[in-house]
Amino acid sequence: MKSLTKKSIFQILEEIPAVVVLYGDKIIYANLFACKLTGYSLKEFRKKHLWEFVNQKKREEIKQRIWDRIKSGILDRVEGVLKFITKEGRHIHLKYIAKRIKIEDEYFGLLLGVDISKEVNQEKRLRNFIKKLEKLLEYSSDVIMVIDENGFIKYESPSVERVLGYRQKERIGKSIFGYIHPNDIERVKKAVKKIFKNPGTTFTVEYRERDKTGKWRFMETVIYLPDGWKELEIEGAIFNERDNTKKKQIERSILELTYHDQLTGLPRQSWFLKQLKYYIFQTKEQGYVLVLVLNIADFERINFVYGISTGDSLLREIANRLKRLNVSISRLFGDNFALLVLIKDLGQADEIILHLRKLFSKPFRLKGDEVKLSFYAGASIYPIDGKSAEELLRKADIALFKAKELGEGSVLFYSSRVEKEVLEKKILKSSLFNAFEKKQFKVYYQPIIEIETEKVVGFEALLRWMHPDFGLLCPEKFISVAENSGFIFSLGEFVLDSAIASVKRLQKEFQRRFYIAINFSLKQFLDESLLDVINNYLHIHSFNSSDLILEITERTAMQEPEKTKQILRKIREKGIRIAIDDFGTAYSSLEYLIEFEVDKIKIDKKFVLPMLSNSKAMTIVKMTIGLCRALDIVSVAEGVETQEHLIKLKNLGCREAQGYYFSPPMELNSLIEFMKERIQNNG
Amino acid sequence: MDKEKSRLIVLIKESLNEISMYIGTSALKVVLERIFFDLSVYNPAWEHIEISDPEEVDFSKFSIEELKKFYHMLVDIVGNILGDEFKKELLRKAKKEE
Numbered sequence: 001m002k003s004l005t006k007k008s009i010f011q012i013l014e015e016i017p018a019v020v021v022l023y024g025d026k027i028i029y030a031n032l033f034a035c036k037l038t039g040y041s042l043k044e045f046r047k048k049h050l051w052e053f054v055n056q057k058k059r060e061e062i063k064q065r066i067w068d069r070i071k072s073g074i075l076d077r078v079e080g081v082l083k084f085i086t087k088e089g090r091h092i093h094l095k096y097i098a099k100r101i102k103i104e105d106e107y108f109g110l111l112l113g114v115d116i117s118k119e120v121n122q123e124k125r126l127r128n129f130i131k132k133l134e135k136l137l138e139y140s141s142d143v144i145m146v147i148d149e150n151g152f153i154k155y156e157s158p159s160v161e162r163v164l165g166y167r168q169k170e171r172i173g174k175s176i177f178g179y180i181h182p183n184d185i186e187r188v189k190k191a192v193k194k195i196f197k198n199p200g201t202t203f204t205v206e207y208r209e210r211d212k213t214g215k216w217r218f219m220e221t222v223i224y225l226p227d228g229w230k231e232l233e234i235e236g237a238i239f240n241e242r243d244n245t246k247k248k249q250i251e252r253s254i255l256e257l258t259y260h261d262q263l264t265g266l267p268r269q270s271w272f273l274k275q276l277k278y279y280i281f282q283t284k285e286q287g288y289v290l291v292l293v294l295n296i297a298d299f300e301r302i303n304f305v306y307g308i309s310t311g312d313s314l315l316r317e318i319a320n321r322l323k324r325l326n327v328s329i330s331r332l333f334g335d336n337f338a339l340l341v342l343i344k345d346l347g348q349a350d351e352i353i354l355h356l357r358k359l360f361s362k363p364f365r366l367k368g369d370e371v372k373l374s375f376y377a378g379a380s381i382y383p384i385d386g387k388s389a390e391e392l393l394r395k396a397d398i399a400l401f402k403a404k405e406l407g408e409g410s411v412l413f414y415s416s417r418v419e420k421e422v423l424e425k426k427i428l429k430s431s432l433f434n435a436f437e438k439k440q441f442k443v444y445y446q447p448i449i450e451i452e453t454e455k456v457v458g459f460e461a462l463l464r465w466m467h468p469d470f471g472l473l474c475p476e477k478f479i480s481v482a483e484n485s486g487f488i489f490s491l492g493e494f495v496l497d498s499a500i501a502s503v504k505r506l507q508k509e510f511q512r513r514f515y516i517a518i519n520f521s522l523k524q525f526l527d528e529s530l531l532d533v534i535n536n537y538l539h540i541h542s543f544n545s546s547d548l549i550l551e552i553t554e555r556t557a558m559q560e561p562e563k564t565k566q567i568l569r570k571i572r573e574k575g576i577r578i579a580i581d582d583f584g585t586a587y588s589s590l591e592y593l594i595e596f597e598v599d600k601i602k603i604d605k606k607f608v609l610p611m612l613s614n615s616k617a618m619t620i621v622k623m624t625i626g627l628c629r630a631l632d633i634v635s636v637a638e639g640v641e642t643q644e645h646l647i648k649l650k651n652l653g654c655r656e657a658q659g660y661y662f663s664p665p666m667e668l669n670s671l672i673e674f675m676k677e678r679i680q681n682n683g
Numbered sequence: 684m685d686k687e688k689s690r691l692i693v694l695i696k697e698s699l700n701e702i703s704m705y706i707g708t709s710a711l712k713v714v715l716e717r718i719f720f721d722l723s724v725y726n727p728a729w730e731h732i733e734i735s736d737p738e739e740v741d742f743s744k745f746s747i748e749e750l751k752k753f754y755h756m757l758v759d760i761v762g763n764i765l766g767d768e769f770k771k772e773l774l775r776k777a778k779k780e781e
């Protein structure tokens with residue numbers, strides 16, 4: 001081969017994109033790339049030895065490596081990394097190969113170098129990161145493991161010692177399944193299989209793992225296998241194990257607390273159902289099981305008046321009394337208890353209820369007071385009302401719902417009719433709010449006639465609900481629902497507003513004074529804002545207060561007589577008149593007629609309708625009219641359906657009447673037509 | 684939704700939030716699972732209720748009576764766990780909302 005000249009070599013080296021330095025005892029040549037990288041010119045290079053460009057401490061070592069050994073021929077080629085200091089003082093990591101070459105019979109060193117500073121720095125950063133990570137893993141409360149496809153442990157973080165008691169490398173190479181509870185192995189195996197089939201995903205799995213002392217620990221583990229794990233040189237799936245043993249213990253104690261009531265010492269519903277299932281199994285359809293669900297009447301008020309602690313003592317006392325029945329008892333929640341009794345015949349159910357009533361007949365002591373308590377109860381019987389424990393409890397609860405409507409002390413047995421009624425009530429309640437928005441409520445008006453002149457003197461406002469499923473509903477069907485949901489007030493204002501506005505319009509149109517009678521429920525009547533609300537609508541419609549009649553039932557009036565007296569007095573002071581509705585149907589004493597000043601008494605249609613054929617009904621009507629005349633109260637007969645009714649009432653001296661004989665309740669437009677026709681005919 | 688029901692749901696959510704601060708989310712889940720299971724006897728919809736995040740439970744489909752029943756059960760059980768004072772506080776809050 002033809003020997004190269006220095007010049008021809010330099011021409012070739014100039015093109016190479018790497019550091020190329022030719023040197024002997026001094027630098028002879030450095031290519032353009034070397035000059036650009038280091039900031040030195042070729043002239044500056046030529047004044048120095050190559051090793052003069054490294055840290056002083058390393059100079060001798062580098063000189064020996066890249067020149068002395070090559071020059072002497074001990075080595076033909078060396079390689080390594082040197083830290084080159086640039087003209088700006090930066091350190092460049094140069095990975096090099098230095099080779100002994102002969103040019104024109106003289107030996108030189110030729111250094112070829114690549115700048116690996118970036119890689120070195122990255123590696124340094126990575127090393128620091130790994131160090132930090134190792135520290136984190138050591139102090140972490142989780143154990144990090146790498147598990148291969150066959151379940152062998154390839155890595156464990158130092159925290160394994162603290163969490164499970166094993167030394168860090170003690171389990172390396174062993175199968176993780178050897179440490180997992182036999183009942184959990186299959187689940188973990190499945191998870192491992194799944195993760196290796198779907199790299200890049202994460203699974204959470206719970207299992208028990210044996211610690212160094214042999215105890216089982218509850219581990220919650222997130223398993224992760226990075227995408228491209230093989231290329232990343234990761235040996236398997238990463239298990240991030242968290243010791244949940246304490247958490248599990250707490251959860252178990254909490255679960256215990258959900259089964260038993262600490263306050264009364266009674267078991268809760270879950271136990272009750274278990275017991276009921278056992279009883280059902282025991283009877284084998286040869287006897288009956290009575291399920292009784294009990295609710296303490298007015299318990300919320302007791303809590304409110306005496307305080308929650310006293311309420312709790314009372315619940316304890318109730319539980320103690322119930323225990324005397326020697327039947328299975330449970331506290332379902334709050335003031336709801338459940339009783340379970342095996343009975344041979346249905347008559348025994350009545351005996352149990354009798355015992356129950358006896359238990360409550362003795363007063364309870366509350367902070368020195370003696371308080372009589374009452375209850376509501378719903379009952380169902382196996383196998384009549386249901387075959388399963390859940391069904392029987394549910395049906396007893398339905399009966400309880402209805403019993404609450406019937407009043408304190410009511411005990412009601414389940415029947416499909418009761419369920420239908422309860423369901424209807426629930427549907428009505430749930431559709432009540434929307435009904436208002438959908439304008440399903442309408443006010444109807446029934447004319448009231450002065451019997452003497454047969455002229456219309458007023459109207460009774462009657463609320464109707466056009467229910468999409470149940471059709472036209474009268475207030476009796478939904479007032480209790482509206483009262484219980486608090487919706488009664490919005491409904492009451494709606495009636496007040498519509499009725500006053502309508503009668504105002506009729507007064508204008510027919511140039512006559514008509515009154516409007518509006519019914520008020522108990523809750524509305526006892527509400528403190530009643531007068532303000534009435535005043536507001538009287539004001540809005542500029543309506544004469546004496547043309548408004550407030551109708552309340554005897555039952556409403558007698559609920560809180562003292563309060564009623566005060567309310568009625570205030571109402572009458574405003575010039576508003578009072579009528580007692582459904583007279584004679586609820587309250588036997590007439591004493592209230594002395595206490596309350598009333599303007600009208602409405603004789604219920606229950607008496608008016610049959611009076612022509614029933615002498616007892618006739619006597620009551622006669623007496624009521626007579627009473628009204630004696631007390632100077634206007635009598636109004638409801639349910640007048642025939643001319644005979646009217647004639648008889650007129651003869652008895654009844655003042656006013658309403659009923660289908662004159663007109664059924666109707667909407668305002670029809671009422672206007674009715675009035676036009678009537679005025680044309682009767683004047 | 685009517686106002687009373689909305690108020691009741693807010694009360695329940697606030698109470699659940701407070702309870703979870705004391706006993707933790709997973710323990711609260713245990714309590715809720717038990718109550719929902721008990722209530723499912725009366726309405727199966729309780730059984731299918733999602734409780735992965737107890738504070739995000741959807742109570743809107745239940746009636747006021749059912750929600751009151753739920754709250755009573757919650758108060759009883761949490762009273763067992765956290766003591767009488769906590770129970771009283773929950774009942775006081777409910778009274779205030781009425």
